[in-house]
Amino acid sequence: MIFDERTERRKAEEWEQGNSTETISLSEIADIAAVGLTYCKDYCSSRETVGQASCYCVRARFPTPEHYQLYLKARHEYQRILAARIAAGTIGENYGTQND
């Protein structure tokens, strides 16, 4: 498949409208927040065109930008709690910190 920048921009704009009727549950968002979303490993033609926050890797996982923002908050909170627990010595250093 040939990457089409115009189509990609249109799809990103549609996604940014947040009109998708698809949904994702809070527990699914929490699950992703626990492991971290893996996206844009190396070169990402979608990211190059529309930017990190709207790239295909994000759109494929979250139906709307609101869901993505919720994930970012949940991920931040998860890492904060994790860091506190590591500091308290209750868990090992390598637990749950992959995929960042």
Ligand SMILES: [Zn+2]
């Ligand atoms: Zn990407």
